[in-house]
Amino acid sequence: MRNRVVVTGASSGIGAATVRRFAELGWETVAVARRADRLQALAAETGAHVIVCDVTDEAQVAAMAAEVARTGGANALVNNAGGALGTERVEDASNDDWRAMFEVNVIGLRTVTAAMLPILRAATEHADPEATGVDAGHGWASILNLTSTAGHSAYPGGGGYNAAKYAAHAVTEVLRHELAGEPIRVMELAPGLVHTEEFTLNRLRGDAVAAEKPYVDVTPLQPEDVARVLVNAFEQPPHVNQDLIVIRPVAQSSVFHTRRGPLAARTAE
Numbered sequence: 001m002r003n004r005v006v007v008t009g010a011s012s013g014i015g016a017a018t019v020r021r022f023a024e025l026g027w028e029t030v031a032v033a034r035r036a037d038r039l040q041a042l043a044a045e046t047g048a049h050v051i052v053c054d055v056t057d058e059a060q061v062a063a064m065a066a067e068v069a070r071t072g073g074a075n076a077l078v079n080n081a082g083g084a085l086g087t088e089r090v091e092d093a094s095n096d097d098w099r100a101m102f103e104v105n106v107i108g109l110r111t112v113t114a115a116m117l118p119i120l121r122a123a124t125e126h127a128d129p130e131a132t133g134v135d136a137g138h139g140w141a142s143i144l145n146l147t148s149t150a151g152h153s154a155y156p157g158g159g160g161y162n163a164a165k166y167a168a169h170a171v172t173e174v175l176r177h178e179l180a181g182e183p184i185r186v187m188e189l190a191p192g193l194v195h196t197e198e199f200t201l202n203r204l205r206g207d208a209v210a211a212e213k214p215y216v217d218v219t220p221l222q223p224e225d226v227a228r229v230l231v232n233a234f235e236q237p238p239h240v241n242q243d244l245i246v247i248r249p250v251a252q253s254s255v256f257h258t259r260r261g262p263l264a265a266r267t268a269e
């Protein structure tokens with residue numbers, strides 16, 4: 001088969017930029033999210049095949065996977081759908097927010113991965129040597145999970161988002177162990193501060209003024225920066241597994257340290 005990738009959470013931010021980048025490099029793309037109008041606009045721009053699907057709904061995910069199989073299969077999956085809700089302390093947080101974060105960032109990731117694995121396995125058996133560079137019957141497949149630096153460092157107010165992304169990191173490791181011996185690589189990309197239009201807005205429940213604050217006086221990553229690094233991992237020879245890729249803006253040395261204002265070389269005293 002030709003290279004064909006399924007990207008969840010493709011209607012905005014990193015997911016949309018990822019679909020654009022794959023398409024630029026000649027991949028066939030399948031764009032998955034809940035908002036049909038945004039997906040249609042992306043399809044008009046990139047030629048993506050669009051599937052409207054809520055990754056927290058098992059029946060919708062099964063229907064999504066069936067449509068992927070029916071329309072040509074896939075040899076790659078990006079589990080990108082996710083997000084944060086709230087910045088409350090653990091003692092003040094809402095269990096509903098925590099459940100929602102787990103549903104999309106962890107259980108949705110598991111549901112999509114389980115539904116897609118038979119399709120990815122089938123792709124390894126029907127590889128097109130011209131597309132993959134390896135003999136037919138010995139193809140490869142790839143999975144990449146979008147976690148976050150919040151899945152590797154906890155911070156006050158991180159609460160449910162930290163817990164969900166740490167869990168997504170753990171699930172990625174478990175999957176890599178469980179798939180060992182199969183020609184399927186399992187990768188994780190953990191970005192730091194990325195200026196996407198909706199992530200912080202959703203986290204802060206629509207407060208547009210507060211949502212811009214993290215990006216003031218600093219040069220954050222853009223979704224296109226993340227997409228370039230992400231797609232590059234899929235473009236490596238198929239036996240190369242980048243287990244964990246961490247990407248931050250230069251101005252951010254950890255979740256606790258973001259340098260605001262212009263960056264300047266230190267001058268000798």
Ligand SMILES: NC(=O)c1ccc[n+]([C@@H]2O[C@H](COP(=O)([O-])OP(=O)(O)OC[C@H]3O[C@@H](n4cnc5c(N)ncnc54)[C@H](OP(=O)(O)O)[C@@H]3O)[C@@H](O)[C@H]2O)c1
Pocket residue numbers: 008009010011012013014015032033034035038053054055056080081082083084104108146147148149190191192193194195196197198199200202223
């Ligand atoms: N922005 C950052 O600073 C940052 C940093 C590190 C990691 N990340 C992670 O990177 C990923 C993308 O983030 P982003 O900044 O691009 O966020 P975003 O702009 O808010 O995009 C999130 C995407 O996920 C989709 N989505 C949410 N719930 C879904 C569901 N139940 N079913 C299907 N799709 C769903 C949304 O589309 P619909 O609403 O149309 O379904 C949207 O396309 C997330 O996993 C996020 O946690 C972000």
